[in-house]
Amino acid sequence: MDKIIYLDNAATTKMSEEVLNAMLPYFRETYSNPSAIYTFAGEAQKAVDTARAQVAKLMKANAEEIYFTGGGSESDNWAIKAAAEAYREKGRHIITSKIEHHAVLHTCQYLEKQGWEVTYLDVDENGTISLDELRTSIRPDTVLISVMTANNEIGTIEPVAEIGKIARENGVLFHTDAVQAYGHIPLDAEAMNIDLLSASGHKLNGPKGVGMLYIRKGVRIHPLLHGGAQERNRRAGTLNVAGIVGFGKAAALAEAYMEEKTARETALREHLIKRILAEIPFCRLNGHRTSRLPNNANFSFRFIEGESMLIMLDQLGICASSGSACTSGALDPSHVLLAIGLPHEIAHGSLRLTLSDETTTKELDFVVDELVKIVGRLREMSPLYEDFMKSQEEKGNTNV
């Protein structure tokens, strides 16, 4: 393949060169285990301390509130399982939403099997939870509210500050899965009343295999992994020093360039959305029109199926993703698209394009030009389109 047009930045991002350069010394030069006592270990420890401060600063938290993990899924698992366990004497009720990542949803389902009760909040057609429903769902035995900062499929940003306020007023812990949002939109742990927050390095041009859980000072939760005194006895395992350094650097860069990057990505996204909605009939934008991640665009094209679209795009070197069942081997399409009220057949025809700050208008114009042809070709093949067009003709005839 000559050239790749990478529009799957919600899945993972390309690590930036600065991040790579920051990491390199920690593989072969300063390769020491930071837990050791000798001076050589101290250098690695210092690098980890710097990274911790950088990661904390991006969400206006204190360094000692950041606990490095192996990634976003581990952080979600840890936050939910450990909070549930730590507060089991108070109650066994958890509130989350229907559009969470599976790292949250499946963890909640696991806890249900262990005797916890879980309320899954509905979302409206934009993918936003209702604060009223949240308020009325809180019970005396509710111990945790876990609602994502921004959705990974449709990009909708949830009212995190309001959720945090409600949680705090009711004395309930608030966890937010910020894997898609951290480094992309401004976050403030204190102002948003966040108790626990999950983030991952590779979603912001950092390395894979490293993430973090923010645990607000005073929140007592148990470790998920046992076996060492690392991370102040809360997360066992030799620190992934190079990964942590890379995550720190990525966080520092994200903070420095957030405004610029957001402006650029938002302009590109708007160009993409405008062209697709104008040039492809029977198509809708999924997710909130304005309160959405700067780099996320998600569409449903009626009468066609997502995997076919992805294969055709792939043959042109275009990397995208879909909420179609066929792309995951499951029978049902994406739970997020169903939760916003899309019928199954329309959810099957979804396409997610997530941009980066390296994406160009030229690339997007090429993608739209090709997409017009691809959707046209697949509709020519579609019995649903055939039936729809015939029914339109009949309607037209009766009108005459």
Place this chain on the structure above:
Amino acid sequence: MYSEKVMDHFNHPRNVGEIEEPSGVGTVGNAKCGDIMRIYLDIDEQGVIQDAKFKTFGCGAAVATSSMATELVKGKTVQEALTVTNKAVMEALDGLPPVKVHCSLLAEEAIHAALWDYAQKHHIVIDGLKEPVADIG
């Protein structure tokens, strides 16, 4: 994940389209699962399938199996067309990934549904052909 044959039939599907006043037509699958296949047959007075066309809503494997199934039944008698099983379609495509085997089953069902429609219209019995349960046309 797909064989070259599958990709060939996906990229250059044979027999896409409709037949006006077909001898038989069958539509199977459901939009909920993301697969719908419709097969049209043109069958002459000797019971030989002169032409077959399809329309499919579905993944790459669904398109490729429809394309291959229509190719395989062309020129066969309605009785011979029953040998175009899901296995035969899969073999002709050099196999399918395990999660896509149901697409080949759908292709077989679509052929059967179209044959059943033909048999009903012409009041004939095709030995071994059962009423399709999946016809949603």
